Amino acid sequence: MSSMFGLISRVRTSLNPPEAKPLPDSKPLKFGVLGAAAIAPMAFIAPVKSHPEAVVYAVAARSKERAAAFAKTHGIEKVFGGSNSYQELLDDPEIDAIYNPLPNGLHFEWTMKALAAGKHVLLEKPSANTAEETRKMFELAENKGLVLLEAFHYRFHPLAHRVKAIVESGELGAVKSTSTSLSIPRGIMKADDIRFNYSLGGGALMDMGCYTINAMRYFAGADPTAVLSAEHELVSPQIDRKTVATFSLPGSITSTILCDLSVPPMLKLIPALPIMNAVIQCEKGEIKVMNYIAPTLYHSITVTTTANKKSRVEKAYTFPDLGEPWWTTYRYQLEAFVNKVKGRTPHAWVTKEDSIKNMEAIESVYAKSGLGSRPKSEYVPS
Ligand SMILES: *[C@@H]1O[C@H](CO)[C@@H](O)[C@H](O)[C@H]1NC(C)=O
Numbered sequence: 001m002s003s004m005f006g007l008i009s010r011v012r013t014s015l016n017p018p019e020a021k022p023l024p025d026s027k028p029l030k031f032g033v034l035g036a037a038a039i040a041p042m043a044f045i046a047p048v049k050s051h052p053e054a055v056v057y058a059v060a061a062r063s064k065e066r067a068a069a070f071a072k073t074h075g076i077e078k079v080f081g082g083s084n085s086y087q088e089l090l091d092d093p094e095i096d097a098i099y100n101p102l103p104n105g106l107h108f109e110w111t112m113k114a115l116a117a118g119k120h121v122l123l124e125k126p127s128a129n130t131a132e133e134t135r136k137m138f139e140l141a142e143n144k145g146l147v148l149l150e151a152f153h154y155r156f157h158p159l160a161h162r163v164k165a166i167v168e169s170g171e172l173g174a175v176k177s178t179s180t181s182l183s184i185p186r187g188i189m190k191a192d193d194i195r196f197n198y199s200l201g202g203g204a205l206m207d208m209g210c211y212t213i214n215a216m217r218y219f220a221g222a223d224p225t226a227v228l229s230a231e232h233e234l235v236s237p238q239i240d241r242k243t244v245a246t247f248s249l250p251g252s253i254t255s256t257i258l259c260d261l262s263v264p265p266m267l268k269l270i271p272a273l274p275i276m277n278a279v280i281q282c283e284k285g286e287i288k289v290m291n292y293i294a295p296t297l298y299h300s301i302t303v304t305t306t307a308n309k310k311s312r313v314e315k316a317y318t319f320p321d322l323g324e325p326w327w328t329t330y331r332y333q334l335e336a337f338v339n340k341v342k343g344r345t346p347h348a349w350v351t352k353e354d355s356i357k358n359m360e361a362i363e364s365v366y367a368k369s370g371l372g373s374r375p376k377s378e379y380v381p382s
Pocket of ligand 1: 198199200
């Protein structure tokens with residue numbers, strides 16, 4: 001009963017978090033949002049509301065009406081609309097940091113422009129269409145002394161940390177294999193979704209696969225040395241709706257990833273359920289993680305030792321010294337981002353090297369299957 005009450009209360013509060021009052025001795029970071037993306041309210045606007053040192057100050061969208069409607073819905077002070085609106089927002093001296101949830105194919109151009117304008121950037125994943133672009137963005141951020149973060153939000157939640165700690169404790173011995181999945185049922189993504197558009201950087205591997213690859217690398221604690229297999233189900237010649245790939249990693253680890261933007265119903269009738277699981281097989285047992293992507297709703301970590309077949313179940317909604325049970329992955333991520341910008345040590349981070357390696361792994365799968373990397377940006381930094 002109490003866990004059911006906990007679930008309902010956690011979900012309700014995470015969707016509609018309490019508004020934080022500004023701190024008397026700290027100027028809040030003023031954020032500008034590029035585009036009126038559907039992901040923004042959950043991934044960014046709600047977390048900002050409950051953060052005492054952040055405010056969403058401005059939004060820009062090509063359509064003036066869309067920008068104005070978005071601003072009104074979310075109580076955003078300043079609106080930029082029209083064909084030059086993104087640049088106008090970047091040029092606003094009031095703004096400290098940019099949230100960039102634009103389609104993947106526009107990540108490079110608008111992150112480079114935001115950094116050139118002197119703004120910190122919270123960038124949606126995958127960071128770009130190619131690892132080379134990712135490297136260039138981070139180099140510019142370093143040169144300008146600005147914070148750039150690829151928004152792998154799950155990495156900031158205590159669940160991911162607890163799983164990693166169990167792996168690193170040595171309790172189960174060395175990692176032998178990992179399997180990380182992320183798939184959602186048919187019907188959530190429409191056929192004309194930007195995720196199915198090659199020139200915008202679409203494909204299941206880019207969108208959901210970037211998580212499965214990141215989680216594989218994080219939990220295994222290593223980067224792949226080879227792609228052993230790469231299979232897709234395609235919706236068009238270069239766009240994968242589903243990808244299954246296997247990798248070899250140092251230490252004789254074999255890892256499988258599975259991502260699917262649109263799982264067909266079972267027996268053509270029963271809708272599939274979202275799958276967001278990770279399994280880490282070790283020498284002396286395994287860790288099964290249910291829902292590593294949105295753990296605030298519900299999750300479990302089941303640790304089983306092979307010798308005595310004993311299992312235990314763990315949960316991790318907060319750190320000992322940080323967070324609330326209703327904090328989403330995005331809220332934990334924002335905490336780290338603000339701390340980093342303010343010169344404090346964040347509780348977790350995704351580094352430049354991490355982001356580059358992730359993009360390299362994505363490209364290596366597309367290279368193996370012959371689908372090829374998503375197109376390079378035509379933007380040439382001035
Ligand atoms: C992909 O997006 C571009 C840019 O918005 C658009 O011009 C193109 O028609 C789209 N392609 C498909 C297949 O939808």
